[in-house]
Amino acid sequence: MRAQGYGPPSARDRLRDLARRLMAEPAEAVPLLREIDALPAGEGTSALSREFEDRLAELVRDLADRLLAAVDKCLAANEPGLAFDLFQYLLKIDPENARARKSLGQVRIRDRWLRPYEVQQFKNGFVWDPRWGWVVERERARYEAGEYFDLEARRWASLDALDREHSDPANPWRLKSEHFDLASTAGLELSVKVLARLEAFFLQAFGEYDLFFARGSSGTGAKLIFGVAPVEKRLAVTFYRDARQFKEHAKPPTEWAAGFYSGGGRGSFFHAFEGKMSVGVLQHELTHQILGEFSAGRAPSWLSEGAAVWLEDAEFRDGVLAVGWPARPRRVAEYRANLRAGKKEHPFREVIRFGNGRGWDEGDVSANYRGAGAAVAFFLHFDGGRYRGDFIDLLRDSYQGVARPVEDYFGLSIDSLDFLMDRFYRECILR
Numbered sequence: 001m002r003a004q005g006y007g008p009p010s011a012r013d014r015l016r017d018l019a020r021r022l023m024a025e026p027a028e029a030v031p032l033l034r035e036i037d038a039l040p041a042g043e044g045t046s047a048l049s050r051e052f053e054d055r056l057a058e059l060v061r062d063l064a065d066r067l068l069a070a071v072d073k074c075l076a077a078n079e080p081g082l083a084f085d086l087f088q089y090l091l092k093i094d095p096e097n098a099r100a101r102k103s104l105g106q107v108r109i110r111d112r113w114l115r116p117y118e119v120q121q122f123k124n125g126f127v128w129d130p131r132w133g134w135v136v137e138r139e140r141a142r143y144e145a146g147e148y149f150d151l152e153a154r155r156w157a158s159l160d161a162l163d164r165e166h167s168d169p170a171n172p173w174r175l176k177s178e179h180f181d182l183a184s185t186a187g188l189e190l191s192v193k194v195l196a197r198l199e200a201f202f203l204q205a206f207g208e209y210d211l212f213f214a215r216g217s218s219g220t221g222a223k224l225i226f227g228v229a230p231v232e233k234r235l236a237v238t239f240y241r242d243a244r245q246f247k248e249h250a251k252p253p254t255e256w257a258a259g260f261y262s263g264g265g266r267g268s269f270f271h272a273f274e275g276k277m278s279v280g281v282l283q284h285e286l287t288h289q290i291l292g293e294f295s296a297g298r299a300p301s302w303l304s305e306g307a308a309v310w311l312e313d314a315e316f317r318d319g320v321l322a323v324g325w326p327a328r329p330r331r332v333a334e335y336r337a338n339l340r341a342g343k344k345e346h347p348f349r350e351v352i353r354f355g356n357g358r359g360w361d362e363g364d365v366s367a368n369y370r371g372a373g374a375a376v377a378f379f380l381h382f383d384g385g386r387y388r389g390d391f392i393d394l395l396r397d398s399y400q401g402v403a404r405p406v407e408d409y410f411g412l413s414i415d416s417l418d419f420l421m422d423r424f425y426r427e428c429i430l431r
Contacts, residue, residue: 001052007039008049014056021092021318064094071103080222081210087226088204088320105228115227117178132159133175133192148188151176163187167241169249179203179231184239186272194239194270194277201283201314202235203227204321205290208311211392212399213294224294235289236267239277246271254361261288263298284312295399301360302351302372303398309373310380325381331366335374336425346371348378348418352406378421 001007015036023029067090074083087100094100098108106113109122118128126134129143136149148159152174166173172183173191177199184191206213206225213221223229240246243258250269252260259270259281268285270277287308292298299307313328314321327333338345351371354360360368379391390409397403407413412420 001039004048005040006048007036007041008052010049011052011056012036012039014053018093022089025324060093064090064097067093068099075222078214079210080214080225081207084207084210084225088207092318092320103228104226115178117231129192130196131189131192133188133195159188169240169245172238176234179234180237181234182237182239184241185245186239186241190272190275190277191239194237194282197277197279197282198235198237198286200316201286201321202290205283205287205311208314208321208323209291209307209392209395211389212291212396235293237286237289238267238269240269240271243271243273256365259285261285261292263292280312283314284308287311291395291399295396297399297401298356299395299398299403300352300355301368302354302375303395305354305360305369306351306372306374306376307395309369310376325377329373329377331370332373332377335370338370339422339425345374348375348421349414351375352414374425375421378424382420382424 001011016033019029019032019036020026023032067086071083071086071090074080074086084104087104090097090100101108101113105115107116107119108114109119114122121127121134125137127137129135132143132148134151135143139149142149142156146159147156148162149156150162165171166188167185169185172185173188175182175184175191175195177195179202180195180198182191182195182198184194186194206227210221210225213224220229238250240250246252246269250260250271252269258273258278259268261268268289270281270285285308287310288304291304291307298304309329309331310323311329313330314323315328316322323329326336335345346367352375354368354372376391379387381388387410394403394406394409407417410417
């Protein structure tokens with residue numbers, strides 16, 4: 001475009017869109033966006049505009065082909081987590097790529113790519129609406145007029161009346177998605193947002209701890225990571241309209257808990273904060289639920305809480321879950337800032353003393369969370385991820401109840417790991 005002195009608006013817009021979607025962090029796209037904006041507007045022919053469009057499309061096709069070849073190599077090497085990441089990246093470049101969509105369990109219906117449960121609902125006459133959840137497609141006028149079809153009760157009524165009725169913990173909203181049964185006493189609109197976030201997080205969280213699920217699972221783990229594993233049982237989640245209901249009916253294990261996961265089939269419990277959901281609390285407890293319900297045991301507190309801290313602040317960018325390291329998780333960023341400011345934080349040798357006893361909920365609980373999250377982030381990112389696979393082995397073995405001493409996984413003493421983690425946060429430039 002520089003050479004021709006002409007940047008057609010359509011091609012410039014495509015380039016801007018690609019730059020925003022492909023950069024890991026929004027700030028990284030700024031220099032490239034400036035270059036695009038600086039392209040000469042000029043004047044050109046329609047043939048030249050088509051040439052630019054064709055060349056851009058060719059570049060996208062070439063990159064998509066190379067990414068698909070890389071996916072095949074990952075699958076051959078039994079690295080489904082990396083293959084999943086590549087598919088997600090590919091869909092940023094080529095949202096209509098059929099192979100990526102189908103590999104992630106999606107089917108094209110009309111102008112949308114739907115998951116199997118969504119296809120089933122569509123065939124039954126229901127479509128998903130971000131305000132009301134599953135609605136009867138042919139009755140949209142009634143919804144717009146303030147009515148609502150209660151799927152659980154199988155009846156139409158005023159939405160305001162139903163919201164009041166379902167604010168009672170004895171008669172909550174009962175909402176279903178592909179992987180969740182949600183009971184909620186909050187209003188329908190907020191409850192639908194909670195359900196949508198649960199489902200979106202579930203479909204991508206497995207990729208963050210891919211080797212936890214992939215190794216030794218006879219293909220089941222890869223299906224979980226790709227979101228194509230059969231749904232044997234939906235996860236139970238209860239969401240309360242306020243803290244009072246939460247404390248009275250969920251009976252949290254500690255006074256300060258804003259949410260918690262309870263094993264044995266009870267599920268996760270949260271509450272609204274001033275009429276809104278806390279995404280951080282939801283993702284923290286849901287991480288506990290995913291790791292707990294797709295394994296056979298229970299990990300020490302420092303491991304399970306650290307793993308949950310790692311994902312609690314993850315954001316969705318163009319539909320892809322992104323942790324945002326090193327600025328996030330915020331508790332890990334605070335741990336690093338405190339150390340560099342000369343403040344005391346738990347070193348690694350203290351973090352691993354938090355087993356399954358009462359010690360976790362005693363003393364400075366905030367420091368416990370920061371230390372556990374910092375330990376997990378250290379293992380995932382130290383020296384370009386050198387210990388990531390070893391850490392996931394430790395995490396998986398712990399949840400399976402067959403963990404060895406921590407130092408066995410890394411070939412280093414606790415003192416050495418303590419030294420490296422301290423240096424990692426005090427001195428290393430995190431990228």
